[in-house]
Amino acid sequence: MKTEKEIKNTIMKVNGYEHISGAEALLKCLIEEGVDTIFGYPGGAIMPIYDKLMDYESNLLHILTRHEQGAAHAAQAYSMVTGKPGICFATSGPGATNLVTGIANAFLDSVPVVFITAQVISGSIGTDAFQETDIIGVSMPVTKWNCQVKRPQDIPDTIAKAFYIAKSGRPGPVLIDITKDAQIEKLDFKYIKCDYLRSYNPNIILHTKAIESAAIMINHAERPLILAGHGVLLSRAENELKTFAEKTGIPVASTLLGLSAFPSDHRLFAGMLGMHGNYGANILTNEADLIIAIGMRFDDRVTGNLKKYAKNAAIIHIEIDEAEINKNVQVDIEINNDAKEVLRYLTPIVKEKSYEKWIREFRIYDKTEYEKVIKPETKPESGNLKMGEVVNKVSELTKGEAIIVTDVGQNQMYAARYYKYSIPNSFVTSGGMGTMGFGLPAAIGAKIGCPDKQVVTFLGDGGFQMTIQELGTILQYKIPVKIIILDNNFLGMVRQWQDMFFDKRYASTALVNPDFVAIAKGFSIPAKKVSKREELHDSIIEMLGAKGPYLLDIVVEKEGNVFPMIEPGSSVSEIRLTY
Amino acid sequence: MKQEFTISLFTEDHIGILGQITIILTRRQINIDSLTASESAVKGVHLLTIVVKTTSEMIQKVARQMEKLVDVLKVFTHSSDQIIYQEIALFKISTNSLMSGNIIDHVVRAHHARILEVSPEYIILEKTGNKTEITDLLSQLEPYGVLQFARSGRVAVTKQVKELNSYLKEMDEANRYKPEEMQVVN
Numbered sequence: 001m002k003t004e005k006e007i008k009n010t011i012m013k014v015n016g017y018e019h020i021s022g023a024e025a026l027l028k029c030l031i032e033e034g035v036d037t038i039f040g041y042p043g044g045a046i047m048p049i050y051d052k053l054m055d056y057e058s059n060l061l062h063i064l065t066r067h068e069q070g071a072a073h074a075a076q077a078y079s080m081v082t083g084k085p086g087i088c089f090a091t092s093g094p095g096a097t098n099l100v101t102g103i104a105n106a107f108l109d110s111v112p113v114v115f116i117t118a119q120v121i122s123g124s125i126g127t128d129a130f131q132e133t134d135i136i137g138v139s140m141p142v143t144k145w146n147c148q149v150k151r152p153q154d155i156p157d158t159i160a161k162a163f164y165i166a167k168s169g170r171p172g173p174v175l176i177d178i179t180k181d182a183q184i185e186k187l188d189f190k191y192i193k194c195d196y197l198r199s200y201n202p203n204i205i206l207h208t209k210a211i212e213s214a215a216i217m218i219n220h221a222e223r224p225l226i227l228a229g230h231g232v233l234l235s236r237a238e239n240e241l242k243t244f245a246e247k248t249g250i251p252v253a254s255t256l257l258g259l260s261a262f263p264s265d266h267r268l269f270a271g272m273l274g275m276h277g278n279y280g281a282n283i284l285t286n287e288a289d290l291i292i293a294i295g296m297r298f299d300d301r302v303t304g305n306l307k308k309y310a311k312n313a314a315i316i317h318i319e320i321d322e323a324e325i326n327k328n329v330q331v332d333i334e335i336n337n338d339a340k341e342v343l344r345y346l347t348p349i350v351k352e353k354s355y356e357k358w359i360r361e362f363r364i365y366d367k368t369e370y371e372k373v374i375k376p377e378t379k380p381e382s383g384n385l386k387m388g389e390v391v392n393k394v395s396e397l398t399k400g401e402a403i404i405v406t407d408v409g410q411n412q413m414y415a416a417r418y419y420k421y422s423i424p425n426s427f428v429t430s431g432g433m434g435t436m437g438f439g440l441p442a443a444i445g446a447k448i449g450c451p452d453k454q455v456v457t458f459l460g461d462g463g464f465q466m467t468i469q470e471l472g473t474i475l476q477y478k479i480p481v482k483i484i485i486l487d488n489n490f491l492g493m494v495r496q497w498q499d500m501f502f503d504k505r506y507a508s509t510a511l512v513n514p515d516f517v518a519i520a521k522g523f524s525i526p527a528k529k530v531s532k533r534e535e536l537h538d539s540i541i542e543m544l545g546a547k548g549p550y551l552l553d554i555v556v557e558k559e560g561n562v563f564p565m566i567e568p569g570s571s572v573s574e575i576r577l578t579y
Numbered sequence: 580m581k582q583e584f585t586i587s588l589f590t591e592d593h594i595g596i597l598g599q600i601t602i603i604l605t606r607r608q609i610n611i612d613s614l615t616a617s618e619s620a621v622k623g624v625h626l627l628t629i630v631v632k633t634t635s636e637m638i639q640k641v642a643r644q645m646e647k648l649v650d651v652l653k654v655f656t657h658s659s660d661q662i663i664y665q666e667i668a669l670f671k672i673s674t675n676s677l678m679s680g681n682i683i684d685h686v687v688r689a690h691h692a693r694i695l696e697v698s699p700e701y702i703i704l705e706k707t708g709n710k711t712e713i714t715d716l717l718s719q720l721e722p723y724g725v726l727q728f729a730r731s732g733r734v735a736v737t738k739q740v741k742e743l744n745s746y747l748k749e750m751d752e753a754n755r756y757k758p759e760e761m762q763v764v765n
Contacts, residue, residue, distance in 0.1 A: 137598070145650075198591070199590070199649060200650075323640070
């Protein structure tokens with residue numbers, strides 16, 4: 001004779017429901033969403049989830065980082081190279097707060113990451129229980145959406161909603177906070193993916209009138225310029241952008257996060273925009289009569305002084321996030337939609353053209369920049385090694401086909417400027433936040449996401465030491481990332497500003513560093529220190545050929561400055577080649 | 580130039596939505612003059628009415644940032660001439676101070692106020708009107724000693740004919756539209 005409960009369970013099973021714990025339900029939700037990799041760190045409140053994770057090891061690979069911030073950055077980089085949302089676990093209290101920098105970083109760069117934090121049992125919330133923190137309140141300004149789950153039966157719907165929100169529209173991080181009791185108690189589980197929310201509409205109907213007006217403007221322009229941002233990569237519109245640019249003959253300049261959306265060696269590539277971008281791309285922004293901004297948000301590092309930005313140009317802004325339109329720059333035609341959808345409609349209705357004279361102007365500035373900056377930076381004949389020289393060498397030896405991950409500061413700007421990107425999503429960096437310490441954990445995430453690609457990370461000696469403990473993660477999982485420290489014993493970018501704007505008063509920017517090679521060896525990572533020009537080539541070859549991880553500590557010029565530079569408060573056309 | 584705007588936000592009934600909205604105003608250094616939360620005419624939809632002083636450029640920017648929030652359905656911003664609005668105020672005045680002559684009767688009539696309660700110790704007056712009208716009454720009563728004064732936030736309805744329901748219908752149609760090759764990521 002079956003009990004009433006057993007009969008009920010049988011009926012639920014027939015209807016497709018399983019009677020399982022909240023923890024198990026969460027893992028099943030992730031599997032349903034196509035997740036196979038999780039970055040995280042356990043602790044008291046999240047133990048039921050980690051315990052269940054042992055039963056799902058064949059479906060879900062968990063990478064234990066050495067700090068929750070590392071897990072957050074790794075999950076973000078994983079998403080940036082795969083296009084899938086990154087997944088990150090942390091416990092309550094300090095586990096959750098340690099994520100905050102990583103969450104904010106993903107938020108500013110519009111990367112979909114689903115953060116799962118644990119919370120103390122629901123009855124204790126609000127009592128200042130051990131390791132209780134209001135992570136919903138703390139993460140509110142830096143998540144696209146967040147939600148606390150206190151009942152196991154709410155887990156499937158909330159997770160479904162989280163994935164839908166993170167991936168759609170302008171992507172971004174979401175955070176789900178699950179109480180310990182909701183992880184332990186059981187529910188009748190069935191997963192239904194979410195594709196509709198009344199209050200949230202990521203699929204905007206194409207406003208074809210605006211696109212047709214844009215086409216007329218484009219057809220009549222004499223000095224048009226495309227500004228391509230991260231949105232091109234996020235909407236996977238690289239091919240559409242290329243087709244559009246090639247048909248119209250319009251040169252393409254890229255934001256920092258837009259790099260790799262358009263091939264660096266393309267005849268229409270005009271270079272990088274912004275503070276340390278290319279000479280021609282910046283100066284000619286102010287000469288253009290039409291700017292077509294695609295999936296970018298006119299960040300202050302791109303525009304310089306807004307009062308003197310692109311005053312000769314009409315502006316067409318193609319942008320999925322309506323709140324970004326007219327936020328910093330007043331535009332003439334707003335096209336609030338997905339870049340790919342818009343370009344698909346726009347390309348067939350624009351005229352085939354070419355702008356040889358206009359493009360020659362870019363080449364003239366390119367030549368000046370090459371002579372004054374690039375050549376001395378990449379091909380010095382004497383003196384210490386230079387950062388640009390190292391990046392350039394890596395670019396040549398990897399044929400521009402590696403995934404480049406950077407930290408923040410000079411190393412980042414050199415990696416952005418001197419690597420020739422040829423494959424979409426091959427540049428991983430911290431743009432909006434400028435988070436030092438991003439590089440090493442992000443390289444781990446990128447390599448886990450793309451195991452078949454060469455992943456090289458450029459770090460400064462400062463940023464490396466902010467998340468140096470992640471060498472332990474590399475050791476534990478034998479992750480074959482190639483680490484290059486551009487070592488100048490300085491916080492280089494801050495020192496450059498002190499040099500230029502603070503009378504060379506080097507306040508707290510000089511570093512006394514440990515022996516990085518010895519540290520790497522302590523983590524069983526082969527390493528080598530390079531300080532001579534004649535060693536550089538062979539050392540990089542050796543690093544790239546190594547089967548496992550490898551670290552190169554490259555001693556570079558102590559007081560090198562990144563140029564060109566738009567000084568703060570200056571206009572893009574006032575970009576300087578020297579100091 | 581700064582002017583007064585009334586923001587009407589229609590939101591899902593979710594915990595924390597008010598926090599998300601005030602964060603947007605705080606980041607832009609906009610002070611909230613008054614705030615009222617209530618149900619709306621549509622079941623399950625909440626209405627927040629916020630009065631702020633800012634420029635017309637800024638109100639557009641913050642409205643777009645508010646509408647971007649996942650749990651916000653629709654945001655309207657209105658200058659004062661586009662809406663009908665009222666506030667309500669309660670005054671507690673010592674009975675003694677008003678006893679001499681016909682003052683109370685005069686005040687109540689002149690200001691279209693209402694007497695809610697009279698006791699040997701105090702009188703409670705209610706006044707509905709706009710901010711200036713309420714402030715006028717307050718200044719007239721002040722010489723007699725106002726023991727307590729409380730004013731509500733603004734409640735407002737729009738003069739426009741199109742109602743929330745038709746916006747919701749349009750949004751729903753847009754929401755069900757899927758481009759041919761759905762999905763941006765994954």
